Amino acid sequence: MIVPSLLERDRDAREQMDDPGCDAAALRRTYAQFRVVNAVVAGWRSTYRHHLRPVLHPDRVTSVLDVGCGGGDLARSLVRWAARDGLRVEVTGVDPDPRAHAWARSRPPVAGVTFRRALSGDLVAxxxxxxxxxxxxxxxHLDEAQLQAxxxxxxxxxxxxxxxxxxxxxxxxxLLFSAGTLPFFPGSFIRADGLVSIRRSYTPxxxxxxxxxxxxxERQHPWRNLLVHDAPGG
Known part of the structure; x- marks a missing residue:
């Protein structure tokens, strides 16, 4: 395997699942496998404990927006984790991709989770x-203008x-993602697109x-960037 230098972001690399004409069956398998991949590499349990739970309200429902929610596994997890802590959370997951929205809506419903096909700008409007x-x-996934927006x-x-x-x-x-995913996730975009994602990602x-x-x-070990903003008085 040829390993790219990774000294700079590869802004031109494209993930297969972003192609509207990509293989539909492979895309469905990818959505189904996101739950496993995110549980292993995304670190959201720690992010929830250290960055979300402290701002959840013990005496009322806290509303959460999950932007670009994909298959919706994070939205469901947040509601479940909060419930175990005796906290009430309602999550709205939004994604502009009709395929992701259809997949999220097709999963067994979880109380407190809703999905919309929308952009963040639609909600602002x-x-x-x-x-x-x-x-x-x-x-x-975003170019510079999209990131600022x-x-x-x-x-x-x-x-x-x-x-x-x-x-x-x-x-x-x-290297670790390439080797660790090689025996798994057949017939999906997990490995190929995951490697492209690393190439497109930022250093802190x-x-x-x-x-x-x-x-x-904030750097979350081993290989996560957290971009955090606290609203004045929030």
């Missing part, structure tokens, strides 16, 4: 507000906190250099 805004593996939308939508979680680009992460310094004032980049 509606005047919607949420206590917390999150995303998982969205930032590396998402951050602007997130600040307008969130009453308390925004947490965008994404991959941290690393040669070691690339790169991400900090392109975000506006008021945002902070």
């Amino acid at each position: 509606e005047g919607a507000r949420f206590d917390v805004v999150v995303s998982n593996h969205v930032l590396h 998402l951050l602007t939308d997130s600040r307008r939508l969130a009453r308390a906190r925004v947490v965008h979680s994404d991959i941290l680009r690393s040669r070691l992460a690339y 310094d790169e991400l900090a250099a392109v975000v506006p004032a008021g945002w902070r980049v």
Whole structure:
């Protein structure tokens, strides 16, 4: 296997699942396998404990927006984790891709989770507000203008906190993901697209250099970037 240098972001690399004409069966298998992959590599249980749970309200329902929710596994997990902690959370998952939206809606329903086919800008235009805004593996998909738009939308939508979680680009992460996924996930885009995602992702310094004032980049070991914003008075 030829390993790219990864010294710079590969902005031109494209994931197969982003192709509207990609294999539909492989895409469905990819959505189905996201739950396993995210549980292993995305670190959201820790992110929930350290960044979301502290701003959840013990005496009322906390509203959460999951931007680019894909198959909806994070939205469902957040509701379940909060319930185990005796907290009430309602999550709205939005994604503009009709295929992702259809998959999320096709799964067994979870109380407190709803899905919409929409962009963050659509919700801003509606005047919607949420206590917390999150995303998982969205930032590396965006070009510079789209990234700035998402951050602007997130600040307008969130009453308390925004947490965008994404991959941290690393040669070691690339090698381990390549080797670790090779025997698994046949017939899906998990391995190929995961490697492209690493190539497109930021280092902490790169991400900090392109975000506006008021945002902070936190490294979550081993290979995660958390981009966090706290609303004034939130």
